[in-house]
Amino acid sequence: MGSVSSKPSAVLWDMDGTLVDTEPYWMSAETALVEFYGGTWTHEDALELVGSGLHGSAVILQRHGVRMEADAIVQRLTDDVAARLRTEGVPFRPGARALLSELKAEGIPSALVTMSLKRMAREVVALIDFPAFELVLGGDEAPRPKPHPDPYLQAARMLGIDIADAVVIEDSMTGVAAGRASGAVTLGVPHIVPLDGSAAHELWPSLDGRTVADIRALHARHSKEAA
Structure with missing residues (x-):
């Protein structure tokens, strides 16, 4: 077998509308x-x-x-x-739980970066039946909210990674703007609001059927233009 790139170093997930349909x-x-x-x-x-x-x-x-x-x-x-x-219960968005589980199995850290309160994020994480996240960052912990890049930059610092080595997954215009401004490769998965014209590097209609290989390929395609 050939070697597989370890990138991205982490996947940074939005919560409401991206991970769960709340x-x-x-x-x-x-x-x-x-x-x-x-x-x-x-x-x-x-x-x-x-x-x-x-x-x-x-x-x-x-x-x-x-x-x-x-x-x-x-x-x-x-x-x-x-x-x-x-x-x-936790109403996962299509494909989100499976991708989270595969990232865990592959040793790629996931962080939850939400504008909801930290206690709300903990409620969601506690209802997931495996230890999905290495880091949970609530909206009450970031200096400035999305669309500012601060939440994603803070998450990268706390994980000890370069933000350019991360993939951000978002479902809103403000979230995509925050991810892109941070320097991360930013994936838009629209849900309630369309993301046409957003700054996302790519738009996927769903995470359903998507794998870690897809996330790695996404990062490889756009990592040099992320910043």
Whole structure:
């Protein structure tokens, strides 16, 4: 057998909409909260928040009539979504669990880099039936949220790798922008919002059927242009 490249050194996963299909949970929680205060929250309103930092989202919810402090809004939404996860389980996106498992078997670290709170990310990770992630980085730990590159740069530092040796997997425009700005090879897997015109190096319609060999080939194709 010929030698196989060890690159990428890590795969950095977004969570909501990329790893797990929790966006409907967030939308439901947002709708309930706005309507409790007598406001209206449409599907289009919810789409604007996909991929955004939670505090930025809280400010938008305040503009729709939610009379709570931003921190309280974040905690309330997180509680609601976490409760759904505990009762309904982890709704993996197609192919995500299989790819995570194969990365683990191949010795390629995975990190979860999310704009959700760290405690929410831990809820998701705790419900996965194998130790999938070497690192979990929550939105309350990054100096600046996506689309800034800070979360991915921070994850790379914590893993002790060069960001150029990483692959980022994202489902939102803001997430793709963060991955690309960080210098990582950035893969877009659209879900609720289209990614046409995004900065992703490649767009895959799904992770279903994708393997570590595909991820290695993706990195090899784009690593020199990632920065």
